[in-house]
Every structure is written in structure tokens, then in C-alpha cells.
Amino acid sequence: MRTVQNQSDNTIYKDVIVIGNGPSGIAMSLILSGKLPYLTTDEHPDEMLSARLKNVTSSCLISQDLGLLAQGLEGRSSNPVSLLMDALLHPYADLGLEMEPLLEFRQMGKEIDHLVLGRGPPGGSWHTMDPDILTLSLGSWMALPGIPFPSCITNEKRAFARDVAAYYERYVDEMDLNRYFKTNTVVTGVRSLISTKPSNAPTSSAFWNLVDRVKVHIEPETSMATSPCFLTNALNCLLVRSSNRRNRLCRRSKNMHQDASLRKLNNKPETVIIPKHEKKRSRSCCCYQSETGPISRSPDSFAPQNVPLYNKFNSCDSPREPRWIVKSLDVETGETTTYSCKYVVLACGANDSPNRLEIFKGRTDPECLVHDLRSLESKLDEALKATNILDPVLIVGAGLSAADAVMAVRQRNVPVVHVFRGKSAEFNKQLPENMYPEYHKVHQMMNDGGSTYPLYQAFPEHSLTDFEPGSNTVKLLSKTGQEVKLNISFAAVLIGSKPNLSFMQPEDLKLGIFKDRDIDSKTNPININLLTYEVAGHEGLFAIGPLVGDNFVRFLTGGAVAVGSELYKKMNLI
Structure with a gap:
């Protein structure tokens, strides 16, 4: 058991610290500020859900049995409360229906003292993306409760990343949440003041x-x-x-x-x-x-x-008795701040740390190597100012990020060498061609191998085995053992990413369903109570958003509502 009682006099107390100011953190702040979801009608096209809604004892969803209401719902999330909120905010959205939500958010709840910490402006990683990339989701699905997402100027059903980033920043301002946000702040440490499990108790x-x-x-x-x-x-x-x-x-x-x-x-x-x-x-x-x-x-x-x-339950005697210590660093001033709090909500997304190939682990990245599209575009644009002729750009990966990079490089009339381990991409099965023509174009190029597409050469079932930074020479190895040697100008390794939870204590890092693996939003999300989103075995620690497998904005409100419901009950506010 770890118990820390001596705290610095300059420690700032908050009931809740939210780590991450992307859409997950914004939705969480909305609930904690007292804006709670209220049912406006119980008429839902799903007759079973409609029947359950008729039996609620109060129109405020926070006080309901969310697990009961979510029974039987299915969709693109494995978390029942997220599916429930999506069904109420976007009824039958997957069938193409555009119906009015069954909920509205009202300033009816008591405010919970909280602070949202983020590295940049509200909106999180949307501010670091290529501003010209289109979202996978429809523009209307990028909205948070209370303010609809504006129609795109180009009449695109999908939205540009720059519009999404601007919307979230404006949302925080218009919903009067600015006072809860601290930007340009990096969390450097999160430490529990108490071990929640007795040493002789089972860990299941x-x-x-x-x-x-x-x-x-x-x-x-x-x-x-x-x-x-x-x-x-x-x-x-x-x-x-x-x-x-x-x-x-x-x-x-x-x-x-x-x-x-x-x-x-x-x-x-x-x-x-x-x-x-x-x-x-x-x-x-x-x-x-x-x-x-x-x-x-x-x-x-x-x-x-x-x-x-x-x-x-010490809160009834000592309402400001903390359970967690959070340390942060202001990236502009270098000032460090220590917070104590009862509850911590992890809302830091899943894009902080790019996955790296084995040959680059433990080595300093060469100057020509990048792990994100925006950095690749910056290097290309800078190099093209000096010369119009560049060696091919190496792109490693078969996902959507790699497809975006292929399109960005070819648009600059620079040749592309595309390396991926499979025979082709899989994303074409998930994205209808009429909505995502650009990705299907890349898929065709990958299948063709580059014989009929200029400035593109594919190396399916190949791996990058060696990189010589001095000469910018790479070696590729095929599945059959054949070796290929190429000269390149830049390399972009785009094979996914994972959240950066390095601020957690070593003993607290094994938070996933599979304890021996890193947290991954698709294959190993954080292990939570599905109804409260509290992290298993960590009292007072919650996780929402991509960390728990909710990878689409339309599902993020569900996690915030689940956590808010639990905190309102724990703090006797309802």
C-alpha cells in the first residue's frame, strides 16, 4: 500500500482533473459544468428502446439506470452507454436517417470543480492534422451536444480537419467552458495516494x-x-x-x-x-x-x-480529501504545477505516440524520416523550393494515413514507393466508394502495383529491413526473400499510433484488457467498468474516448455521461 500525506502548500485542489482537451475532454467538461442530458421525448424508432424510455422515473438521464436503457443496443462501439447516447443523439444514423435527437442539454446540474489539461488549444489532435484532410465521419457527426456542426462551404458531406479544429475551439468558448481549460500544458506525472487493492486480495x-x-x-x-x-x-x-x-x-x-x-x-x-x-x-x-x-x-x-x-467515502467527513496527485508543465513558461484531486479522467486520445518499426527502435530518427503526414508535407514543400526533382518518397503502411500520404506526395508530382506487408489494403471494405472515392483510388493503385499509375510504385508483401541515413538508401525484403535496394528522398512510416501514458506510474501502466500489451484503441483498450468507465482496479481513475475503444466522435458523449453519472452519485449531487 502506498500512502502519501505530505503535500506542498502550493498544491492546487480540484475535485476532478481531466487529462486531454480533445472532443472527449470537452464533452467531459460539459457534463461536469452542470449541463446535463434531459429526454425531450421517448419516441424512438427502436421500439424496444422506446419502451424502456417510457419507464424512466425522471427526464434527467444522469439519474437513470444507464445499463438497463442500453440493453440490446448494437453498433460501432463495444461500450453500451456510448451506444445508448449515440442512439439518442443520432437515431438510426447508420441507416442514413437524419432525425432530431431525443435529448437536450440543460444547465440544471450542480457544477463539479474540475480542470481540463491540454497541450494545445481545445480540440486536441485535430489542430495537428493536415487541415485539408477530410473526416471519415459525416460533418454532422463531428458535433458535440448543444451546437450543430456548420455546413461545409464546399457542400461536402464530410468535413475538413481545419473546420473540425475551429469548431471545437469555438464550442468551448460558446458553451462558456473556457474557465475550466488550461492549454499549453503537458502532464508529467499522475500518482495515486492510495492503493485500492489489499495486498492479499485476488487481482481478478x-x-x-x-x-x-x-x-x-x-x-x-x-x-x-x-x-x-x-x-x-x-x-x-x-x-x-x-x-x-x-x-x-x-x-x-x-x-x-x-x-x-x-x-x-x-x-x-x-x-x-x-x-x-x-x-x-x-x-x-x-x-x-x-x-x-x-x-x-x-x-x-x-x-x-x-x-x-x-x-x-472520506468525502462525507473531508470533502477535499484527495486521492490523486497530478503534476503538469507549462510548455511556454516552463512553470510546473501540482494538483491534488479526488478523480482523474483520462481523455488523452490515441494519437500521441506513433508506432515505430523495429529497425528504428532505440535509434535516433534520421532527418529524412517522419511519422506523420503534416511533417512529411512540410519537408516536401521545403525541398521543392530548392529543386523540382526529388528521389522517390518511401511510404510504409497500408492504412488510411498511408493512403493520405500517397495522395499528398503524388499531388506534388513527386514519385512514391509504397511498401506494405499484405497483398492489398483492407479499408475499402469498410468505406463505401461513393463517399470515399480518394481511398478507393489508392486501393486500386495498390492492387495494380503501379504499372498504369504514374509516380507510383507498390511493393506488396515487402518489409523495410535496413536504412542508411547517410546515403538515404533503404533495403526492402520480400516475402519470398528477394532484396530490393532503393534511393529515396524522404521516408514516412505510417503504421498506426498509440496513446502516450508515460505520465502514469510504472505499476499503473498495465491498464489494458491484456496486461502484457500496450494500450491500443482497437486491439487492447483500457479495461473499464462498462457502465461507469472507471478503470478496473484503480479507484477514482476513469478513461473515455479512443482509450476505451470509442474511436468516433459521435460515441464520445456516452463516456462523458457515464462518468458524469457516476461522479454525481459518488458526490451526492443527485
Whole structure:
């Protein structure tokens, strides 16, 4: 267990620190500022969803059982709350329907003290992209709640990246969120003040999800003639075996017994009954602040009384008791700032660190090597001012970023050498030709190999095996073992990217579903509770956006609403 109590006097306290000021962080700030989603109608084209909406007890979505409302929904996200919010904001959008949203955001909630930290202006990585690139999503899908995305001047259904970046910057201003944003700031460290797992407890995420569902309430002593709770006994045995004094067995009434799998399916928490004579002793833990209603119980509340541990519910006694320390650096002034907070929300996207080929790992990148399209274009434009003739540009990769680079280089009348490991690209199967003609053009070039397309030569099923920076010579190796040697002017390795979570402590970096792999938005997102977006095994740490697999803007509001709903409940604001 790690406990840090000594803090500098100049530490700034916030209830919530949001790391990342892209659309995910903006949506999160919107909810925390008190602008909450309210249902305006329950008439949805999905009859099952419409039926569930008719049973809500309040029009404010924050206070609803989001898991229940999201049951049965399917779409391009694996997170149920994201699918729910998309269904309410863009009903049947995937079928081409343009319907009015069933929600509106109103300034009806209590403001949660928070700060959004970002490297650049609000909008995140949209400000670093090639401004002339068109979005994959329709322009209308790039909007955040409350302000529609403006129609493109060129009448394109898709939007230019420069328009998207400008929209997010204007959105923060018009929604009066500027006071929550701190720009030109790099987060250098995030540290937990408490270990959320006892050292002798199992590490299975399923175990901790089960513990989180246990609820406690006080019952008179007359209810003790009930059957023992085997589940609670097992949990207590695991979590308090180091205690010097033996805890009483928790009990529950027989009519509460039901199949565990059915409880999981219905997302109904188990209820554990604490006898009345335990009530006095348990007052030392402020999770028993209510004597009449059920109160959520965390794994910490099972801990032995003699272990010095910050309690999950210390907020009722010490509302400004922090659980996390966040350190940041102002890139303009060099000033460092330390924040303490109860909750941290990771909203830093997935494009910070480009993937690198093995031959470049551990080496300094040569001057002619880049990992993003904007840098490639800058180098090309600078070189073309000095000469009109350049050696071919090497592009490695078979995704959309590589396709963008192929188009950008050919438009400058510079030859392209395109290297990729497969036989062809796969993106043509996902993108209809009538909406994405430029990508299908590149796909045709990759299949053709370059025999009928000027300034383009493809090397399918090849790998880059050697790079000589002094002579700008590269060696390619085919699948059959044939070697090709080429002279190039520049090289762009565009094989995807991953989030930069280097500010986390080493023991906190294994956040993915697969602990032995790096976080990847497509193959290994952060392991979260699907209804609250809290990171498994890390109390008070949340993740939203591409970090959890929500790679399209239209799904980002769902994560913000899920986190907002959980925080409003934890802080007793609803």
C-alpha cells in the first residue's frame, strides 16, 4: 500500500482533473459544468428502446439506470452507454436517417470543480492534422451536444480537419467552458495516494466488479434469523484475514437469494444485511452515513479497522480529501504545477505516440524520416523550393494515413514507393466508394502495383529491413526473400499510433484488457467498468474516448455521461 500525506502548500485542489482537451475532454467538461442530458421525448424508432424510455422515473438521464436503457443496443462501439447516447443523439444514423435527437442539454446540474489539461488549444489532435484532410465521419457527426456542426462551404458531406479544429475551439468558448481549460500544458506525472487493492486480495477484475456490487444497509436485530451469506463470508475472509479481531458474519434474508448469473445479467446489486448490534462499531466508517437506505460499499470498506487507509467515502467527513496527485508543465513558461484531486479522467486520445518499426527502435530518427503526414508535407514543400526533382518518397503502411500520404506526395508530382506487408489494403471494405472515392483510388493503385499509375510504385508483401541515413538508401525484403535496394528522398512510416501514458506510474501502466500489451484503441483498450468507465482496479481513475475503444466522435458523449453519472452519485449531487 502506498500512502502519501505530505503535500506542498502550493498544491492546487480540484475535485476532478481531466487529462486531454480533445472532443472527449470537452464533452467531459460539459457534463461536469452542470449541463446535463434531459429526454425531450421517448419516441424512438427502436421500439424496444422506446419502451424502456417510457419507464424512466425522471427526464434527467444522469439519474437513470444507464445499463438497463442500453440493453440490446448494437453498433460501432463495444461500450453500451456510448451506444445508448449515440442512439439518442443520432437515431438510426447508420441507416442514413437524419432525425432530431431525443435529448437536450440543460444547465440544471450542480457544477463539479474540475480542470481540463491540454497541450494545445481545445480540440486536441485535430489542430495537428493536415487541415485539408477530410473526416471519415459525416460533418454532422463531428458535433458535440448543444451546437450543430456548420455546413461545409464546399457542400461536402464530410468535413475538413481545419473546420473540425475551429469548431471545437469555438464550442468551448460558446458553451462558456473556457474557465475550466488550461492549454499549453503537458502532464508529467499522475500518482495515486492510495492503493485500492489489499495486498492479499485476488487481482481478478471480475472479483472487484463483484465486490463493487455489494450494498449494505442496517436492519434491526430481529432479522438475524436468516441464512448465512456465503458470498459475503468469502469476501470477508479474503479481505480481512490480516485483522486481529474477527468480524461478524453478514446475513441476508432468504427471499433475497437468487442465481448469481441472473443478478449479473440484470445488473442488480446484492444486498447484505448488517445486524443492528454492528451499527455502533461501524460508525467509524462513514460509508454508513445513512441508516435507512442502501449505500454503495467499496473494497476498501472491507479492510481491517487497524490498517491506516484512506476510505473511499472520506468525502462525507473531508470533502477535499484527495486521492490523486497530478503534476503538469507549462510548455511556454516552463512553470510546473501540482494538483491534488479526488478523480482523474483520462481523455488523452490515441494519437500521441506513433508506432515505430523495429529497425528504428532505440535509434535516433534520421532527418529524412517522419511519422506523420503534416511533417512529411512540410519537408516536401521545403525541398521543392530548392529543386523540382526529388528521389522517390518511401511510404510504409497500408492504412488510411498511408493512403493520405500517397495522395499528398503524388499531388506534388513527386514519385512514391509504397511498401506494405499484405497483398492489398483492407479499408475499402469498410468505406463505401461513393463517399470515399480518394481511398478507393489508392486501393486500386495498390492492387495494380503501379504499372498504369504514374509516380507510383507498390511493393506488396515487402518489409523495410535496413536504412542508411547517410546515403538515404533503404533495403526492402520480400516475402519470398528477394532484396530490393532503393534511393529515396524522404521516408514516412505510417503504421498506426498509440496513446502516450508515460505520465502514469510504472505499476499503473498495465491498464489494458491484456496486461502484457500496450494500450491500443482497437486491439487492447483500457479495461473499464462498462457502465461507469472507471478503470478496473484503480479507484477514482476513469478513461473515455479512443482509450476505451470509442474511436468516433459521435460515441464520445456516452463516456462523458457515464462518468458524469457516476461522479454525481459518488458526490451526492443527485
